[in-house]
Amino acid sequence: MSEEGKRDLEGVYDRRDFEEIGRFVGEGDRVLDVGCGDGRLLSYLQEGKGVKGFGIELSLEGVGECLSRGLSVIHGDAEEEIEHYVEGSYDVVVLSLTLQAMRKPRDMLYNLVRVGKKAVVSFPNFGHWRVVRSLLWDGHMPVTRVMPRAWYETPNIHFCTVRDFMALCGEMDIEITGMVLLDEGMGEVFRLSGGGGSGVSFWHHLRSAQAIFAIHGRG
Amino acid sequence: MEGGGIGLKKKLDLGDVEWTLEGGGRLSEVEVAYTTKGVLSPLKDNVVCVCHALTGDQYMADCHPLTGKPGWWEKMVGPGLAIDTDKFFVVCSNVLGGCLGTTGPMSKDPKTGLPYGLSFPEVSIGDMVRVQKALMESMGIDRVFAVVGGSMGAMQVLDWIVRYPESVGYAVVVAGASRHTPQNIAFHESGRAAIMSDPHFYQGSYYDKDEDMRPRRGLAVARMMAHITYLSEGALQRKFGRRRRDGGSRGFQSDFEVESYLRYQGSNFVKRFDANSYLYLTRAMDIFDLSSEGEGSLVKVLSGVKSRVLVVSFSSDWLFPPRESKLIVRALAAGGCFVSGALIESESGHDSFLLDDRPFLKIVGDFLRGGWRNEGGTV
Numbered sequence: 331m332s333e334e335g336k337r338d339l340e341g342v343y344d345r346r347d348f349e350e351i352g353r354f355v356g357e358g359d360r361v362l363d364v365g366c367g368d369g370r371l372l373s374y375l376q377e378g379k380g381v382k383g384f385g386i387e388l389s390l391e392g393v394g395e396c397l398s399r400g401l402s403v404i405h406g407d408a409e410e411e412i413e414h415y416v417e418g419s420y421d422v423v424v425l426s427l428t429l430q431a432m433r434k435p436r437d438m439l440y441n442l443v444r445v446g447k448k449a450v451v452s453f454p455n456f457g458h459w460r461v462v463r464s465l466l467w468d469g470h471m472p473v474t475r476v477m478p479r480a481w482y483e484t485p486n487i488h489f490c491t492v493r494d495f496m497a498l499c500g501e502m503d504i505e506i507t508g509m510v511l512l513d514e515g516m517g518e519v520f521r522l523s524g525g526g527g528s529g530v531s532f533w534h535h536l537r538s539a540q541a542i543f544a545i546h547g548r549g
Numbered sequence: 550m551e552g553g554g555i556g557l558k559k560k561l562d563l564g565d566v567e568w569t570l571e572g573g574g575r576l577s578e579v580e581v582a583y584t585t586k587g588v589l590s591p592l593k594d595n596v597v598c599v600c601h602a603l604t605g606d607q608y609m610a611d612c613h614p615l616t617g618k619p620g621w622w623e624k625m626v627g628p629g630l631a632i633d634t635d636k637f638f639v640v641c642s643n644v645l646g647g648c649l650g651t652t653g654p655m656s657k658d659p660k661t662g663l664p665y666g667l668s669f670p671e672v673s674i675g676d677m678v679r680v681q682k683a684l685m686e687s688m689g690i691d692r693v694f695a696v697v698g699g700s701m702g703a704m705q706v707l708d709w710i711v712r713y714p715e716s717v718g719y720a721v722v723v724a725g726a727s728r729h730t731p732q733n734i735a736f737h738e739s740g741r742a743a744i745m746s747d748p749h750f751y752q753g754s755y756y757d758k759d760e761d762m763r764p765r766r767g768l769a770v771a772r773m774m775a776h777i778t779y780l781s782e783g784a785l786q787r788k789f790g791r792r793r794r795d796g797g798s799r800g801f802q803s804d805f806e807v808e809s810y811l812r813y814q815g816s817n818f819v820k821r822f823d824a825n826s827y828l829y830l831t832r833a834m835d836i837f838d839l840s841s842e843g844e845g846s847l848v849k850v851l852s853g854v855k856s857r858v859l860v861v862s863f864s865s866d867w868l869f870p871p872r873e874s875k876l877i878v879r880a881l882a883a884g885g886c887f888v889s890g891a892l893i894e895s896e897s898g899h900d901s902f903l904l905d906d907r908p909f910l911k912i913v914g915d916f917l918r919g920g921w922r923n924e925g926g927t928v
Contacts (some may be wrong), residue, residue, distance in 0.1 A: 360885075382887070393891050394912055400919035402857060402887040404878060414879045 346516040347452065347542070348374045351424060354450045354508055354544040355379055359421035362386070362446065364408045364438075365428040369396035376401070384420070386411050409433060415445040422448050427476065427540075429453045430486040436498065443504055443547035452542040455511070457491030459536045475514065476540055492530060492541045499545060508544035513537050556614065558582045558650055561683045574670020578659050581684050582650025583607050583642035586626055587634035593690050595926065597632055597917075598681060599641040600698030600705035602903075603830050604772075604822060606649040609641040610634075615821040624905045631914030632697065636921060640688075644705075645680045646672035646830055648823035655756060655823045667753035672829050674701070674837040678708045682716070692716045694924070695917060696856075699723035699902035700869065701830070704837050707877070710856045711839065717856040719920040721913055724866055724902045726873035727847055727880075728838035733868065736778055737831040740771030744824045753825050768824040769815030776814045781865040781898030847876065852884030857923075859889045859916040861909065863901040889916065 348371055355361060359381045363372050366385030369392070375381045376399075385403035387393050396403040404411055409432060423446030425438065430453055432438045442449035454476035455461075464472035471481040479485075490498075492511065499506055511520040511534055520534045561579045568576040584607045589596065599609050599622065606613070610620035610627055626632045626639055643651035646669070654669040685693060696717050698706045703725020710720045729737075747767030749755060755763045777785075789807040840847040858881055862874035871892050881888035893909045895901040901909065 384887075390891060390893070390908055390912070393889070394915040396919075397859070397889060397912065397915040398919045398922075400923040402889045404882065404889060405891040414882070416883045419883075419885060 345374075346512070347371075347426065347540070350510050350512070350542050351375075351426065351450050351452065352378060354448065355381060355422050358382070360384065360419075362415070362420040362423045364412060364423060364425045364442070365431075366396060366401075366403060367392050369399045369401045369403065371424065371426060372396070372401050373399045381422075409438060412438070412441045412445060415441070417444055418447055420446045422446055422450060425449065425451045427452055427454065430489050432488060435488045435490070436502070439498065439502065439504065443545060446546070448507070448544060448546045450542065450544050451495075452540060453490065453495065454486075455492050455535070455538045455541050456489040457493065457535050458514075458539045460514070460539075462536065474539070492535055492538055495541065495543065496530075499543075503548050504545050505548055506543055506545050510542045511538035512540045512542070514539045516540075556582070556650075557584065559684065559687060561680065561687060570670050570676045571673040572671030572676075576652060576670065579645065579652045579680060579683075580650070580656070581642050581645075581652075581680060583640055583684065584609065584611055585641075586610050586639040587637050589638040589688075589690075593688075594692070594694060594924075595637050596685070596690050596693040597637045597639045597695045597697060598685065598693050598709075599626065599632070599639055600677075600681070600696065600702035600709075601641060601644065602698070602700035602702050603775075603834065604818065604827075605702070606647065606821075607641045607643045608649075609639070613821070616817070621903055625910060625913065631910045632917065633914070636926065637694065637917075640685070642681055642684055644677040644701075644830065646677070646826060646833060648826040649821075651680070653823070654753065654825035654829055664754075664756040666756065666825060667828075669825070669829065671836075672833050674704045674708050674833055675712065677833070678705050678712060681705070681709075682713060692718065694926075695719040695721065695920065697721040697723070697913070698725075700725060700899065701834050703869075704834065707839055708837075710854045710858065711850060714853050714855040718924065719917065720856045720858045721916060722858060722860045722874070722877065723909075723913075724861065724863060724869045724874075724899055725877070726869045727840055727877055729835050730873075734835045736774065736868075737835055740775055741828050741831060743767045743770040743774070744828060747824075750824070753828075755824075764824045765819040768819045768822065768827060769812075771827060772818040772822075773811040773815040776811060778868045779898060779900040781867065781896060783865060783896045784898055784900075787896065847880040848883045851877070851880045851886065854881060854884065854886045857887040857889075857920060859891065859913070861891050861893060861902075861912060863893050863895045863897070863899070863909075865896050866899045866901065868899040 357379050361381045362384045364386050366387050372383035376383045383401040386408045387403050393403050393405045423442045429435050460474050461472040509522040513519050519537045559581050568579050605621050608620050609622040628635050643649045646653045648655050654665045658665045696706045696709045703722045706720050706722045710717050744764050744767035747764035750764040792806045793804045839850050860874045860878045862871040878890035891912045
């Protein structure tokens with residue numbers, strides 16, 4: 331596929347991801363995107379929902395992109411910076427496809443629901459059938475669209491499955507208020523809105539390449 | 550519309566009242582010297598106020614009249630540059646207490662007809678900012694699009710956004726701090742001591758003396774010391790190493806290259822700077838303290854800020870280290886402000902903000918462009 335084609339495809343994936351995250355964001359909210367990259371998600375939310383966009387980003391290039399989009403972004407290590415953010419100071423804190431790259435995902439999760447009245451977390455599901463097949467049949471660590479790099483160079487060091495994530499939320503007394511599971515083509519596999527029991531079956535789990543959760547602390 | 554120009558000067562209209570400074574002193578007359586670049590828009594909504602550093606001046610982007618050197622921010626301010634003069638009307642004025650046209654210790658006291666010298670009242674960063682605001686108002690400008698400054702200029706920017714929250718859209722704080730550390734004060738004090746112990750200091754009343762009978766040596770030594778703090782160990786190593794001129798001599802001729810560099814810096818500086826101004830301005834920096842109300846009050850002081858702020862620091866700056874900038878960023882964030890922060894990897898120390906540092910210049914340009922977009926600017 332041409333570079334351009336790839337970019338277009340990424341654009342489509344992005345938009346679907348953004349759309350789903352956007353469902354959990356209110357008009358005019360103060361939104362903090364942790365690991366905001368070039369600020370595309372915040373820009374999308376700013377244009378579509380008039381949110382006030384804030385970010386934390388590790389790369390100076392990303393920071394520059396964000397600034398030229400008119401966003402407010404702090405240059406630094408997300409896990410270190412978020413420690414200094416004030417409790418409940420944002421309506422929504424977003425962690426998009428970054429949880430698995432954290433040194434301490436549990437601490438990050440704690441900070442997300444501490445700083446945000448609500449948090450939206452998306453991550454690649456390590457229980458997806460391609461991952462399972464790769465491990466079971468090929469005996470190799472998986473390389474897929476959402477996990478595109480080989481094990482020795484991937485920034486992703488803490489993979490989890492949808493069930494792992496839900497279990498951790500339970501353990502940390504974090505309430506799950508919404509969940510969307512998407513397959514490889516970004517088609518919907520499962521949707522939960524408004525809390526309650528999970529209802530995620532074995533088959534849902536296998537088919538989900540990516541999960542998006544809306545959560546908040548009970549404190 | 551006002552066009553760009555250099556070497557402008559304006560007497561501020563103080564009405565019938567005297568100008569009472571924060572330290573309690575009074576001035577019956579304040580004159581401001583400034584330069585501008587770009588064109589003021591009909592709505593007067595494209596103004597960028599540039600605040601200069603301790604030994605800077607209003608010649609940010611114009612050839613300096615005394616040294617013939619290019620403007621200190623010629624890489625920053627100009628057509629298509631970070632502070633884009635195709636869009637913005639950029640104003641830079643010599644600070645109160647300075648020595649290049651704005652009222653300061655070398656100006657004549659209208660009451661005596663003689664230069665103020667040490668009878669000039671104590672000046673604060675806030676006083677400098679009030680004068681800049683008055684200059685803007687004299688041009689019919691109520692709100693500036695942005696205020697930008699490094700080092701002492703950064704202190705002025707911080708004062709601007711706290712003092713006039715409604716009047717500043719965007720603010721860029723470069724290599725700054727909310728207050729001086731004891732180390733900063735100590736360096737300044739050694740510089741002042743060098744000036745005051747020069748036998749030609751005459752308690753600051755030296756303006757009637759010939760050039761070489763003024764405290765130039767003391768001022769040169771102060772500059773040499775200060776200049777070391779503007780660089781980094783790595784920068785000195787890279788620039789000079791232990792190289793010698795003429796294969797090395799005995800005695801105290803300046804034979805290490807770093808020595809002759811510093812002597813050159815010192816002797817050049819005294820051609821364009823006044824010793825008394827140096828005393829007043831270093832003092833103004835020392836007493837500046839945004840959080841004078843005590844620990845933890847920085848958040849409180851900054852919580853009223855309405856401007857969008859970018860705070861930039863440099864990794865090798867040990868005079869105004871990145872941790873000082875971080876304090877400001879975190880305090881602004883805690884106050885719910887629109888704050889951005891960037892740390893630039895650089896080996897050149899505090900001086901980085903004056904150099905052709907591409908990542909730094911780009912970040913400032915990105916911030917102002919994003920802000921201009923936010924405001925729907927079209928110029």
